[in-house]
Amino acid sequence: MKELKVTEFIDKLASNDPTPGGGAAAGVTAGLGIGAILMAMIFSQSDKLSKEDQTFLAKKIEEFEKSKEIFVNIIDRDATEFEPLSKAYGMPRATDVEKQVRNEAIQSGLVIASQPPVDLISEVSQIVEGFDKVIPLIKKIIVSDVGVGLQMLRSAVQASSLNLYINGGQLKDKEKQEEYYELANNKVAELSSQLDEYYTQVKDILIK
Template sequence: MGTSLWSSTATDLLTRTASADPTPGGGSVAALSGAFGIALLQMAVAVTDDPDLEQHAARLAALRAEVEPAADEDVAVFDALMAAYRLPRDDEGARATRTAAVTGATVAATDAPLRLAETLAAARALSFVLEPLVKRGIRSDVLAGRDLIEGAVRAAVRTADINLTALERTGADQAPAFRDRRDAVLAGLDPAPVPAGEGSGV
């Protein structure tokens, strides 16, 4: 893998994403957009400038630090998977080696976006805590950040799904655990948590 996607200009990144180049794909774009969603939450906390929010600021920084590398990791696992598919299969030994390599690369290409989705889901959950705590005038940015993060969660799951399907089709041992993680992430998105201070009043 070459230069980090984060080193690209916004114009170059957009142009490359729109091109026939297979990367950056859905997983990378999920990480990029999710990181910006978290950054909006960080901005809301920074503008509010309340010492009581310091622990949340630290948590957001940690979550973003996990999300950012996922953009390049998605490119790396895709390249590794393509390299595995290109391995020779001229004889039984070569075919066995190739099959093992493809399975291993597919496992990595499933785990990476699932980890991204799980991290982003944690950031989304934190946004509901932050919403009533930040200054009222900046709450729209918390909501916008949450929307970006939620979209990124779903995009990351989409990226995992194509690889998970391949693992399930071949009966890979890791597939059931991946399916459980995938379903748990999506289940956590609906219904949305109710922010503190809101509810039916019943």
């Protein structure tokens, strides 16, 4: 999926093919978000910054490059890790034994399919830590792209929460279900609030 042209990806998303789905779209959105932020950070590297700030910015760029790769991989993982669940839904269920085997496969598939959104939320959680120290180092001429990136990351975590709701709602493992709901309810709300705060900081720079 990640090798498709943008127009091809959108066309496949807007078709009756089972993949790509919303999870892959969230991966693309997160990838574009961190990409926009990285562009602004790289553009803002300068000898005019203090040595400490130069080192900090370079370290963050290195970290966010890894985040970008994680998001790009989620685009494909959403399809590959949905496959066991898709196959499980298609398993025979004519007998009690077949029904049991199918149900067990579905339960296993739900957990596998939920890992990409869990990982996306976890990675965004890492990105927001200390991000308030990044914003002042960005040149005003390009700081709007940081705001764009923050909004895309926010959309990606909100989208990922929906995958956890739909998968978690079918789980019989109540502990795992609560884990997903905790992420979808509380962690996503926390991240959204933090991203909104950073977005406001960017907007304040632009309107000064």
